[in-house]
Amino acid sequence: MSVTLLASAALLAVPDVVPADIxxxxxxxxxxxxxxxxVTVPDQGPSEPIDGPTTPVVLPRVxxxxxxxxPLPSLDQIEQEETAIVVSGERTPKVDPxxxxxxxxxxxxxxxxxxxxxxxxxVYQKALPKPVRTGLRNVLRNLTEPIVALxxxxxxxxxxxxxxxxxxxxxxxVGIGGLIDVAKAKPFNLPYRRNGFAYTMGYHGIGTGxxxxxxLVGPTTLRDVVGLTLDRFLLPFAVGGxxxxxxxxxxxxxxxxxxxxxxxxxxxxRIREESNPYASYRELYLKTRQAExxxxxxxxxxxxxxxxxxxxxxxxxxxxxxxxxxAPEVAPVAQPGPVFISEPVVQPLPATL
Numbered sequence: 001m002s003v004t005l006l007a008s009a010a011l012l013a014v015p016d017v018v019p020a021d022i023x024x025x026x027x028x029x030x031x032x033x034x035x036x037x038x039v040t041v042p043d044q045g046p047s048e049p050i051d052g053p054t055t056p057v058v059l060p061r062v063x064x065x066x067x068x069x070x071p072l073p074s075l076d077q078i079e080q081e082e083t084a085i086v087v088s089g090e091r092t093p094k095v096d097p098x099x100x101x102x103x104x105x106x107x108x109x110x111x112x113x114x115x116x117x118x119x120x121x122x123v124y125q126k127a128l129p130k131p132v133r134t135g136l137r138n139v140l141r142n143l144t145e146p147i148v149a150l151x152x153x154x155x156x157x158x159x160x161x162x163x164x165x166x167x168x169x170x171x172x173x174v175g176i177g178g179l180i181d182v183a184k185a186k187p188f189n190l191p192y193r194r195n196g197f198a199y200t201m202g203y204h205g206i207g208t209g210x211x212x213x214x215x216l217v218g219p220t221t222l223r224d225v226v227g228l229t230l231d232r233f234l235l236p237f238a239v240g241g242x243x244x245x246x247x248x249x250x251x252x253x254x255x256x257x258x259x260x261x262x263x264x265x266x267x268x269x270r271i272r273e274e275s276n277p278y279a280s281y282r283e284l285y286l287k288t289r290q291a292e293x294x295x296x297x298x299x300x301x302x303x304x305x306x307x308x309x310x311x312x313x314x315x316x317x318x319x320x321x322x323x324x325x326x327a328p329e330v331a332p333v334a335q336p337g338p339v340f341i342s343e344p345v346v347q348p349l350p351a352t353l
Contacts, residue, residue: 095211095221096282102213106278109215113261113268121261135179137259140252141192142171142178143243147231148195155195155203155296163190194292198227202293211282219285 145168209222
């Protein structure tokens with residue numbers, strides 16, 4: 001999500017159409033005339049004689065918008081024949097109603113990532129040794145522990161909340177401000193547990209809402225947008241001080257984004273090898289979030305970080321387009337050969353002298 005944030009930082013009244021259901025013009029009769037109208041079929045040329053008097057053909061009156069007439073039925077009220085042809089295509093998933101817009105946003109972010117973010121992340125990886133990168137990640141993660149503990153309380157898990165508070169106290173003191181994660185080692189055995197307000201909403205049964213790929217957020221849902229906003233702004237708003245300083249906000253954002261880009265480089269490459277990278281990314285994100293919430297409900301082991309096993313990605317083949325039927329071969333037309341016509345030439349006889 002932070003990777004997408006960094007990539008993004010680098011960057012109907014249609015007139016009513018009246019169906020032409022009536023091909024010809026309708027001659028209105030006298031408005032006061034009621035009942036049926038007698039129309040005599042005109043003579044259309046000579047025909048066989050008909051015995052008996054000529055009987056007029058009676059047609060029913062057609063009322064279009066006249067007073068007392070029944071309104072025309074809508075298209076939905078007209079029964080279609082069973083042999084009607086129904087044209088259908090691949091439906092957009094219900095969870096992704098804005099798929100067309102999301103795909104455009106996804107392609108734009110990937111283009112920026114290829115051109116800017118990925119090269120910078122690789123330089124960051126080579127310039128800083130892994131212990132240094134891990135230490136910076138631990139410091140930023142330690143600052144999220146109060147939000148994690150608060151959400152465990154909202155999820156009615158006081159034991160997990162107490163463990164999170166103890167972990168925060170140990171790493172903030174013995175771990176030199178969170179630079180070293182001493183709480184996860186023996187004898188404490190207090191691993192980091194990811195949590196937030198979006199998890200709390202999902203734990204209490206609030207649905208994900210529509211899936212979105214926002215230029216400034218990345219893959220997310222409506223529920224996660226609300227939860228992330230609370231996660232990022234509640235603690236700085238409550239504590240204030242250096243957490244609201246622009247230097248801290250900018251530097252923490254850049255470090256977190258580059259670190260996530262380096263750690264997930266292999267995953268991003270795997271997704272791009274899929275036949276439909278956008279759909280695979282969406283599926284992975286939604287399954288990850290659901291697996292984490294299921295773990296909070298006791299459906300998976302959430303004690304140790306990384307023990308939540310995600311289901312494998314479902315292959316998403318691109319839509320198969322029907323191949324056009326080959327054009328029938330046209331036999332070459334034989335050109336007619338030249339036709340020679342011989343005509344006798346009659347020469348006049350010479351006159352006798």
